[in-house]
Amino acid sequence: MSEILLEVSQLCARYGKVEALHNIQLQLQRGNIATVIGPNGAGKSTLLNAIMGALPSRGQILYQGRAIERTSLEQRVLSGIALVPERRELFSSMSVEDNLLLGGFRRVRLGHPQPLDQLATVFELFPRLKERRTQLAGTLSGGERQMLAIGRALMAKPTLLMLDEPSLGLAPRIVKEILHIVAELRNNGMSVLLIEQNARAALQVADYGYVLELGQISMQGAAVALANNEQVIQAYLGFAKAAGCPHKNTNQNITGDPHEKTDHQVICPAVDPAAGQQSDRGCRRCRRCRI
């Protein structure tokens, strides 16, 4: 029988007078991937930071059946929650291996007899990190940096892995590779809360999904059902329609490239409608407009 690992109720968080999260209700079953999709500024990172304890919040957070909302960030780390933040936050002037070893801190603190035994597992999951173990983290490619950030979190052997937009700024092939590994982790029993703007990729890999808009959960359901929901398709899986974006509804009648020769031409069908229609990918993320 499935068991709820994480249950968030009536969670609110604010920055000064501005409330960024309003009464969030969310559950994650043990051994599942739940994804939270939503546009820029919806409150996705705020949600992860509140669960991690990096940001004050109101409401209830039950983790493994225990209320943790009053515990410190450090206690939450020790209890097996790991966050891979949007900015990766690696130590650029340290080697890949040293960055990974730092991730073993939790197990050192817990007095584990072999706190760094996860290194072999991480290298098995990400052979590229093993090849580059002596390379400085600051010289890694974007995809490798994301692998290192996830690998470092895995060094703690977490029970709950929270990923904040692992696809951010990465080529589709690398996104696929990384999400494939996330699915593999879930298949081996890990529970994952995956925040994504790349709704298509996230819903392909997740078991359950939430749509977060303006700090509120506006929709939820099995990932397959959400991926087939007309509103979700229109807003998140179709073409770019965000207000203020020069690509707004421009999948037809393009008279020129509003962004000139930026690399997002490759992925934004609003600029390259033929590519979009052929691949049926929809607009993943316009890096310039951040749709």
Ligand SMILES: Nc1ncnc2c1ncn2[C@@H]1O[C@H](COP(=O)(O)OP(=O)(O)OP(=O)(O)O)[C@@H](O)[C@H]1O
């Ligand atoms: N440190 C801060 N101080 C004030 N407001 C903030 C702060 N961090 C975030 N916000 C605001 O809170 C809201 C939610 O931001 P958040 O970063 O959680 O969104 P997001 O969904 O993660 O967006 P993105 O997809 O761009 O990462 C936004 O309106 C943002 O401007």
Ligand SMILES: [Mg+2]
């Ligand atoms: Mg964010």
